[in-house]
Structures are given as structure tokens and as C-alpha cells.
Amino acid sequence: MEYRDKKELFLTMEHTTQLLSDTTIEHIYHCAKCGLCLEVCPVYREMLVESHSPRGKVQLARHIIEGDLAITDRMNDILFSSCLLCGSCVAACPSGVRQDVLFSGLRWRAAQRHGLGFTKKLFFHVLARGWLMSQSAWFGRWTREILRITGIEEKIQAGNLPVEGVPPMNAKPFNNAYRGVIPARGMTNARVLYFHGCATNYVFGDIGSAVVSVLRRMGVQVEIPRNQPCCGLPIFLSGDRKTSLACIHDVVEKFDRDDVDAVIVDCATCGSALKNEYPHILKELRDLGENVDDDLVEAAERLAAATMDISEFIDIHREWMPKFSPTNGEKMKVTYHDPCHLLRGQGVGVEPRRLLTMLPNVDFLEMNEADRCCGGGGEYQIEYGDTSALITNRKIANICRSGAEIVATGCPGCNITIGAHLKKINDIRILHPVQLIHMALEGDNWKT
């Protein structure tokens, strides 16, 4: 485990002269310009301008690589404003082009040249440092309270995000209430580590407790390591690789363990980071000549193989599920929204649907375009509110038309975006699938 002592060595970055790795550059040349990505791109669908399309940006990247286009202000704007990094183009590309790797690589270079902007810098700084995050959670809670009392909150709209509809912070971080080894109820079928991510820790504590409760009922021992860092992906995708690498290093160090059966994640974004992105990210940096330790890459690969989304884990081990509580026959109408980072990032889509259909108190309804991005994209909706609004409105309309009372989704980002917009217009609630499973086990009704 040599990499553990070399934390500071591989964060030079600026020394790299080549813009992108050879593999990534080769991808550009494999784009057949067939245009099939246009239809699936949420931004192109609304803007209908080629430079905002995945094909357009791949071609722009080629001009940059060939040296006849610089990363100009306009290019910088295109890279950030016209892409939610939802991965729809990657999934649809018949030529196998990894636009996500390409675009995030260019964002990194753009951020090096144009800077990140003060808010992003501050936000990532806070995210990347656990203790700062917990301080700001307290601060955030306190601020929200004041804004609410004074009635200012309902008037605040951050970009396209109606702040009033954003759920409040946890009374105390999830990790303060749940940490260490929590034994299974009854016989122990498996032992897992639980990576709860920042969202569960500071906002969605209820999802965290549902995860723990359901797993325990299934005979799973849950271990929750202390001081869990940010997974680093939101930071990475915005181009601040240096900060994100500290997170990645920290996560791998804490979660690459050979004495557990799986690493469970309840957040689509964290999951796709641990399960998919870490090895790619590290290898690309190594290809670029950065000082990335081979040991770290191997550890990240082991972690990737062990990581599983909570829906996937429960689905695989359905036979461990105890009997559901009897119902009074009343069913909740539930639809499901596919988070980009779960469906395309991890290939999980069938599993949550299978689980929801299995629940005795759920009447499952499929909505139109369930697999389309919600338009949130983390800070995208705040910075590029106009475009985001067009995409989100489409999603909200599809939800309303489905006739559901509850939207289930396994991503805190989608949860905040969709939830805040739904709250403005009606009483459709948004929950994590694991919360619905928890209710079915406990015999709870959503109305209570």
C-alpha cells in the first residue's frame, strides 16, 4: 500500500504539456459524425444548435487538438453551459466514443485557463474538506431558518432552482447518529461498508436510516466508517481535478477493504464515481504522465468491483428480504425516474423497477421518457437556469402526466431538482426506492 504515503506527490498537473491523453484523443477521430447523439442530448433537444450537441463538441475538441482553435471564452462557456455530463450521448454512441471523458478532460483544461469562479471554488473547497462541510451544514441550517422566518426564502430562486422547495439540512449529520459497525438483525448473511456520501450525511438522513434499516432486516451487517469524504466526482466533472484527487485518494484508502462483501452506495453520483470513474480518471492521469501510483489504480479497481448501488444489492439478494407488513389494500401510485449516473453511469435501471413492482403497497406506473435527464446537473441548474428550466419542465410534465403520487429516484441531485419543482405546483412526493421498501417492511403509509 505504498500510495498511502505519497498523497502529495501526484498533484502537480500543470506540468503536463499534452492536453488530453492519446486514448481520449483517438476517440475524437472515431466520431463518425452520424448525429445519433443529437436526439438523446437533453441540451441539444432544447437549444437545437449544433455547438451545444455532443457531436458538435467532439468536433470542436478536434479543432482544439489540431491546434486551430484555442480554449476561448466562448469555448469555455460551451463546455460548461451546454453539457450536464449526463452520459446520454455515451450510451447512444454506436462508435463507442467516450464523450464524458473527453468533455470532463476539456473542462479541466478550461478551468486551468479560465479559473473556476469564486462560488465554485469555495463550494468545492468546502465539499472536499469534511470538517468544513459539517460547519457549513450548521451554518446552512441556521441561515435557512432565518430566511424562512423572515419570509425571504420563498422569493429566492437560485438559477432555476426554487430554494423554498429544497429540503432542510439534517438536524445533525447522519454520520453522527450512525457510525461504526451496526449488526444484522437475526442471522448475518453478509457484511458491507456503507458509503453514504455528502447528500445523505447533510440533507437526506432519512434515506440513510432507511438503507441501514432495510439492510439489517435482510441480515446484513452494516459498517459506516467515520469522516467519510466527498466522492470527488462533482468537483472532478467541473474541472478541478486537483481538489477532487484528494477526495478520491481518501475514499479509496477508507473503502478498499478485503474483509467486506460489498461497498454499498445510495447516491447515483457517488456510486458511478466509485464503481466506474475512479479507475478511468486515475489511468487517464497516469497516461498523461502524472505521478499516479500503480498501487492506487489497483486499489481503485478493487473498490470499483466491490461497489454496488443499494437497489442493485437488494435486488440480487431478494431472497434475504423478510415478509412485508400486511397492507389494508390501499396502494400508492409510484413512478420511477432514472438518474443519469445510475442508469448510464452504472447500468442500474431494471433493478429498482423490479423492487418497486414487488412491493405490496405500491402500484407501479411507468412515465414517459423516464430515462431522460432531469436538467438539474448539480450546480448546472443554478448557473445555467434558462436551459435547465426547459429540460426540467419536460421532466415535471412527464411526471404529472403519469398519474403517480410518488416519484422514486435513487439520486439526491435529481431528488432536489425534481422535488423542489414539484413542490411549487402540487403534492407529488419524491422518495428514494429504499425508503419505499422500508415503508413496506414497516407497514408505514406515505401519508403519515
Next chain:
Amino acid sequence: MIRECTAQELRHIVGERSYLDSREDLIGYSYDSSVDEAMPEAVILPTNTAQVSEIMKIAYREEIPVTPRGAGTNLSGGTIPVAGGIVLVLTRMDRLIVLNKEDRYAVVQAGCVNLNLQEAAKKVGLFYPPDPASWSVSTLGGNVGENAGGPRGVKYGVTRDWILGLKVVLADGRIITAGGITAKNVTGIDLISLFTGSEGCLGIVTEVTVKLLPLPPFRQSLQAFYPLLDGASRTVARIIGSGIVPVALELMDKVVVNLIEDSAHIGLPRDVEGTLLIMVDGDEGACRNQAERIASICREEGASDVLVARSDEEEEKLWLGRRSAFGVMSRKRPTCVLEDCTVPVSNLLEMIRGIVAIGEKYNLTIGVMAHAGDGNTHPMILTDKRDKDEWARVEKAVAEIFQLAVDLDGTLSGEHGIGISKKPFLPLIMDDDARKLMTEIKSVLDSKGILNPGKFIEQR
């Protein structure tokens, strides 16, 4: 050169945000799905016919070249602005204006996406037959410009066969209407045929009226795998000869099958010389009956395996591979040169054998697909444009393939159009006087030569 005061006038018509001239935005309109590229000077995105007309009046006055463009998915370079000037992008004119169930027609703006029309029609029990592989993005205006076809062409023909009427903005900005909404219409010179397939060289189509069919109540797809290509070819001849008119009759050779399997992992057998993908539609009983007859013909002609789709999902799976075939080719090598020369069905096997031989002669990987039912071949040359030596061989091979098609009583293009990529070969198939006539027609409609200049029609 577009003068700044002219640019101001144009911005005034469409608004600041629909007139693009930053280098980054221009690059986005310097290519389509073909291989070539050229930079425009400005990109304009109008939202209605009146705006197009105003833009054309200015372009006409200032003699600025104008290249109309939809989604830019054509394979012949038809939308590449070789003379610079304006690229007029109609993607924001995407409204479905009328969908008439009683008289079975629809009116759409030129930027309406093919699949959106398909889906809207389906909701009221109707059906728009032309289905280019790019249908999820390509626009009706673009389909008209290139006279696009697709797999269903065997039974339903190409775009021209489904157009009842067009609204066209002429080079000087006048707006004309051709055709109407009636199922039959033989009034005057057939202007619809004149504009369809003219690649925006004669006028700019802004509205399209299409004929719709009742949605066939049932369809069934089969896929047959052949250890020898001859068996596949005999099957095609026998199906056509038997009186069955399949919706689609697609052939893919082993190169294509293997590449699709590499990317899609749908379980295609890799050790075949070719496969046929066949669809029939109509009444359920008739379909099942025809599918059975087709399946037995396939087996009699040596198919090692015949799959019949049992559900919509299985059906979709069979066709997904075919639709992504063009893109899939680029997994293997960066550049894919895709042609669409067409021969009489009876010469199809000879054409395919000839293409394979040309590939061997020039040491190139060529995958062959064909809409076998109408003799439309799709040789796909896998290459890397950056490799100068190989690219020179590709150019020679392409020329030989065209010559072969002509020698086999065929033609250069079945459904992609001529654009710039096939322009040098036009004399192989059209004599001097025929080409001169096209030039004369263009000079009447576009006396200043501003409409998509540099494409297949020689200018005066």
C-alpha cells in the same frame, strides 16, 4: 464576405441569438455525416417561412451563398457550405402544423424530426413510411432535400413517393406552394419532383405536406443466417419472385455482422457469410403466413438459422443493430466511407462480389450492407483519413465501385443523394446534355447561383 451592415439586417430578422458567427458556432456547421468539411461565414436559425423569405431577399441582393441544413446527417456532403456564406439551419422550424386523420395527411415545418412525425401519426393510427436510419434526428426538410429512403423502401419507396405538397422559398425570397393536400394531383408540371432531391440547389423547402397510410395492424420480422452469401442472394430473388412484397429486406455481410456484434452484443453468430433481415406487415394472418413462407424459403436456400421475432422487444432488438450499423463501423477504424450505389436486384450478388474483390485489390476492409429487396447496396470502407497512402487507395476503390455499379446497369445513389462526394462521378451515369439541362433549370430558379453552390449541379 458578409458585410457588417448586412449582418445587422440579418440579425434584425431572426434576433441576436439566432444569428451565429463565432468561430466555435461556425465549426458546428462545417460538417455533416460525410467526410468533407468547409466553414460558413454565418449560421442563421429562422423559425418561420417569412423569416426565411426575408433572409433570402437579402442574400439575393448581396449575392451571398446560402446552404440550407436540417440535422446535418446526410452522407453525401449535401449540407457542407463549400462556397462559405450562410448556413440556413431549419431545426427550430420543427412544428407539426396539421395532422389530418380523415384525409390522411400531415403538414410539418421543414425542421420537424422524422421520428416525431412517425410517433404523432402512430397515435392516431397512421403511418409515414420513409425511415432513413437517421430518423431519430433527421428532419423532413432534409429528407426532402436528399430524397431520403430507408429499409422500408422495398415496399414503400423513397421520400418523393409520400410528398403531396411543398412550400418553397425561392432564391430571391418569393414563396411558392407546390401540390396540395389531395391524394391525386396532376395539375401542372410536377414541381414537387423538381424540388425533392434537389439538395437545396433550387429553393428552400420550409413546409412539407406528406401522405400518410393507415398503420398496418401487424408486422413481423425474421432474421436468417447464411454460411454462404449465394444462399442469401437466391433467397432475395425467390422472395421477390414469389409475389410477397416485404417491407424491408436487408442484407449484411460478415464484416458488418461481426462489427455489430462487437459493439451491441446481441448474440449474432460470427461465422456466417451473410444475414438477411426481413420484415412483412399487414393483416396478422397474412403476415404470419408470409413469414412462414419466407422462413421456409430461407431454410431451403441454405440458411443455417432462422429467427422469428415473437414480441415487439425482439423485433426492436433485431432492427437496433441494423440502424446503428453506420456508427458501429467507426469503432473499428476512425473513418467510414459509406456509398449507396444501386443495381437491379438480379445483379445484386454480382455487385457484392465485385465490391469484395475491389476491397481485396486495394487491401481495404469493406463491409457490405444492402437494402437487398431494391438492389441498394451500402459498401462501407473502413479507413483512417489521416493515413494518406490508404486514403489514396480508398479514393481509387470508390471510383471502381461506381464504375461497377454503372456496368451492372445500376446508378450512383439509391437514397443518399449526390452532394459533393459523388459529384465527380455524375458523368458516368448522366450524359452531357442531361447535366446541361440541370444547369439550365438551376439558372432559371437561381440566376445568381447563391443556392447551395458547388454541389452536384454545375453552375453557369
